[in-house]
Amino acid sequence: MFIVLLRFAENRGAAAQHMAGHQAWIRQGLEDGVFLLTGSIQPGLGGVVPAHGMDRAGAERRVAADPFVAERVVEAEIIEVAPGMADKRLDFLLS
Template sequence: MFVVLLRFAANRAAAPRLMDGHNAWLRKGFDEGSFLLAGGIEPKAGGAILATAASRAEVEARVAEDPFVAEGVVAAEIIEIAPGRTDPRLSFLAA
């Protein structure tokens, strides 16, 4: 399980121009089952994604495909979590 933090970076002003590509990238991640949750970091500091993958390298490769990352709109931080305890509603994360 991975938490991907996408914090705004130096090229933040390019976000509107790249938004369609970023949204297509997010849609692809959800369609392929890699992304479980995505949303904004408040107050307007960037975004965060809860992702699944077979390896960290797989997540890194997927994140590198985000136009926001490629164009320096955001800086990505990937945090790997080994779920050991979950609320019953999230038991599928511990599998």
Template sequence: MFIVLLRFAENRAAAGEHLAGHRQWIEQGLRDQVFLLAGGIQPGLGGAVLVHNLSLSQVRRRVAADPFVIHRVVDAEILEIAPGMADPRLEFLLPAPAGS
């Protein structure tokens, strides 16, 4: 599981120009069922995406395809999380027990 932080960068002023493509990128990740959640980092610092069921190399490729990343509207930081415990509603995020 990964948290992708998309912090505004040097070309932040071009966000409006690339917003439609960025939204399509997020919507595609949701349709592909690899993005679980996307939203803003407050107060207005950028955004974040919770990613599931991809390898690190797959996440890197997907992030590199975000128009905001391509046009340096944001800088992306990928944080990998190894889930160990979860609220029962989120147990689907935990790795399968050994031997299953």
């Protein structure tokens, strides 16, 4: 699984211009079943996307496709996590 951190970058001012594409990117990740949720890093520092069901190269390709990343609205950091134990509701992450 991966934790994707999207921290605002030098082109943050262009966020509104690319918001529709970024939201479409999020919806596609949720529909594809690879994004578990999305949320904001407080206070207004960027966003976070826990993801699963792909390898590192797939995660890198998907993140690169985010218009916010492509347009340098955010800088992305992809953290790979090897889950060891989980609440029963998250057992699917252990396989």
